[in-house]
Amino acid sequence: MQLTSPLAFIYLLLKKPRRNWLDVWWFLKVLDKLVWTAQCPAKQAGYQCWVVVQASRLKIKLVHCYTQRNNAMTALTGLKLTAAQKPTQMSPIQQRRNKLAKRLWEQAELARAQQAGTTFAPKRFRSVVQNDTGQRIQVEQAKRIKQWWFVADNGKLVLSVRYGTKLLELAKGKWAVEVGGEKDLVPTLELLKGAVLAGELDSQIEAAANKLRDGFGG
Template sequence: MSLISSLKLIEFRPETAQGRIFVRRRKLADKIDQQIKLATDPAYAPSKFVTVTDESGNQHRREVAKRIKRWWVVNADDTVQLTVRYGSKPIELAKGKNAIQCTNASEVSTVLSTVKEAVLNGELDTALSSVTGVGSKAK
């Protein structure tokens, strides 16, 4: 028996061929992961590399902290309003409603985990396409 015949062989068909919605789902899920890390650890700051030119004209790559804006606001009564954003625009989760109310700040990470599952299951596809402007033609 050969080793190749012991493997399960299939035809290669990537999911991205089915549409751009998979790319949007993955992008939003990655941003939700960042917000979950920020909610559990307030000191969380991912880094990125930038190229800096000094006075003599030499370029150097430097690692700097990436700025992440929180998607939630803590009110005076300790309730939290959480918006899910695609880019800079909040996603409308239901007709006329674009925020989730949480009882306290410790609940934010569990709510974001639930929203991430909904995104990956495709429950927010129509909201994503309305935010990204899919279907509108440039004039």
């Protein structure tokens, strides 16, 4: 590294006849503030930088510049650390939430496709047995998505929510959401998805799941 113009200015100040340790201390402080705080690349990258100089009667010589990582400037200081750990097994409540949230996402994608004049046909794999070999293989098939919205008797567009084959009773005696129009379908579905993931419909989902279990004899 080469000494820059601020160092030449400080050098002139130190040429006075009566130099003492206070002068040298002042020199180091000004050197760090004027030159290395702004220009040392290591310091700008989050390192502390110390400049070692040798001051004599007629010259100032840069001996060594070394760096050390500043613990207070590490990237971790900008993160919010927590003791949370990934659960080894997802709870049944969370499993039911995710299942319904996925169905609501499919309904939102179906509504977007209909509004854009396209089709939404997600793929799924089904296990089948070949007749000639008897071998079980995985076959990709298009998944059929049935829309959950319809026009009620009063001419209003309404949206029902299903868990499996069971309708969710969103509130006491309320089985559907009245939607203003087709343009409001996607925002309404997104709101319902957020409510499901937040646990606002856990009791309704559990009631529908119990009905499904009872229907299967479980």
